[in-house]
Amino acid sequence: MEVNDIIKPENLVYHKPALLKDCTMHYCPGCSHSTVHKIVCEVIEEMGATEYAIGVAPVGCAVFAYNYIDVDMSEAAHGRAPAVATAIKRLQPDKLVFTYQGDGDLAAIGTCETIHAANRGENITIIFINNAIYGMTGGQMAPTTLLGQKTATTPYGRRVDLNGYPLAISNLLAQLDGTCFVTRQSVHSPAAVRKAKAAIRKAFENSMARKGTSVVEIIGTCNSGWKLSPVDANNWMEEHMFEKYPIGDLKNV
Amino acid sequence: MAKFKGAVVIDEERCKGCNICVATCPFKVLALQKKEVNNKGYHYAYMENPDACTGCTSCGTVCPDACIEVYRAKID
Numbered sequence A: 001m002e003v004n005d006i007i008k009p010e011n012l013v014y015h016k017p018a019l020l021k022d023c024t025m026h027y028c029p030g031c032s033h034s035t036v037h038k039i040v041c042e043v044i045e046e047m048g049a050t051e052y053a054i055g056v057a058p059v060g061c062a063v064f065a066y067n068y069i070d071v072d073m074s075e076a077a078h079g080r081a082p083a084v085a086t087a088i089k090r091l092q093p094d095k096l097v098f099t100y101q102g103d104g105d106l107a108a109i110g111t112c113e114t115i116h117a118a119n120r121g122e123n124i125t126i127i128f129i130n131n132a133i134y135g136m137t138g139g140q141m142a143p144t145t146l147l148g149q150k151t152a153t154t155p156y157g158r159r160v161d162l163n164g165y166p167l168a169i170s171n172l173l174a175q176l177d178g179t180c181f182v183t184r185q186s187v188h189s190p191a192a193v194r195k196a197k198a199a200i201r202k203a204f205e206n207s208m209a210r211k212g213t214s215v216v217e218i219i220g221t222c223n224s225g226w227k228l229s230p231v232d233a234n235n236w237m238e239e240h241m242f243e244k245y246p247i248g249d250l251k252n253v
Numbered sequence B: 001m002a003k004f005k006g007a008v009v010i011d012e013e014r015c016k017g018c019n020i021c022v023a024t025c026p027f028k029v030l031a032l033q034k035k036e037v038n039n040k041g042y043h044y045a046y047m048e049n050p051d052a053c054t055g056c057t058s059c060g061t062v063c064p065d066a067c068i069e070v071y072r073a074k075i076d
């Protein structure tokens, strides 16, 4: 069978989701943000939620998420996405409301908004991309940066005596009575992408069923900030990040 | 058992040459262009070994930029 006999509409088994706009995303080659945008679009399409989904974009590399994910979106001040999402969901309880935030946005400047929205049990989904660095601003240390990890502001590696410990904020969020589902996923392999998709779907369904706050942490790479090739960054993540941030559900009620 | 043969279509202009699909394909079908680049200057991915493709969708699933369409046909 020739390639041209295979490439026919009836044989199509995988394609770009229509909700992901045709424009090129500004992300570096191989950036996990791109993969997560793609699967968020796939889940919204599969749920038939295009007309009632509202996203809130962060400050960080994903600041332009609203240019790529073709649903209604709002932009929040740095770290304030859970507060903006709270307002949107309370005013429009029938909408599927989610935030999309990096680790600097969620676990540094936005810690207060994150913890209180989750503690109030707001019926929103928080999609949290933990790449252990401030990607957008040039690769500075984040609260989530691993001990020993080299960044622009920890050139000799993160040290406990100077910089404190890496913050596993999802574990904290899982302790709060307001959260119903807290999970940690990744997108570096086909199986991981499928599991991350299923987790986002479950979180979105929880939000629509008003079960409380769902948090989907995705351990991601920032290959530019880590100064590795995209494939090496995926390998580095598997070797180093999963030890501190193990993949799996932290809470599911 | 039914056997499948696959093929992929890569959006060359969308591709950023990240090499993740190449590293992920279980059948070593894909490669990055060695000399050719797209309008953005990236060595884009292509099917170097099309006969080995089973249409498993692994490459499409991991491609960050959603550049890959996967097709699969049954052969008996």
Ligand SMILES: Cc1ncc(C[n+]2csc(CCOP(=O)(O)OP(=O)(O)O)c2C)c(N)n1
Pocket (backbone or CB within 6 Å): A059, A060, A061, A062, A078, A101, A102, A103, A104, A105, A106, A109, A129, A131, A133, A134, A135, A136, A137, A142, A222
């Ligand atoms: C009030 C305010 N303080 C600081 C900044 C600078 N700033 C922009 S993005 C960012 C951190 C981004 O890191 P993260 O949320 O992890 O996103 P990433 O780029 O890694 O996805 C910072 C500190 C800002 N834009 N606004």
Ligand code: SF4
Pocket (backbone or CB within 6 Å): A026, A027, A028, A030, A031, A032, A033, A061, A131, A135, A136, A221, A222, A223, A224, A225
């Ligand atoms: S700097 Fe890092 S997080 Fe930002 S787009 Fe590049 S790889 Fe992604």
Ligand code: SF4
Pocket (backbone or CB within 6 Å): B006, B007, B008, B024, B025, B026, B027, B028, B029, B030, B052, B053, B054, B055, B056, B057, B058, B059, B060, B070
């Ligand atoms: S569909 Fe599977 S076999 Fe074909 S190129 Fe993609 S990963 Fe390789």
Ligand code: SF4
Pocket (backbone or CB within 6 Å): A030, B010, B014, B015, B016, B017, B018, B019, B020, B021, B022, B044, B045, B062, B063, B064, B065, B066, B067, B068
């Ligand atoms: S994974 Fe996508 S962007 Fe990366 S090289 Fe393959 S086709 Fe290009």
Ligand SMILES: [Mg+2]
Pocket (backbone or CB within 6 Å): A102, A103, A104, A129, A130, A131, A132, A133, A134, A135, A142
């Ligand atoms: Mg970050």
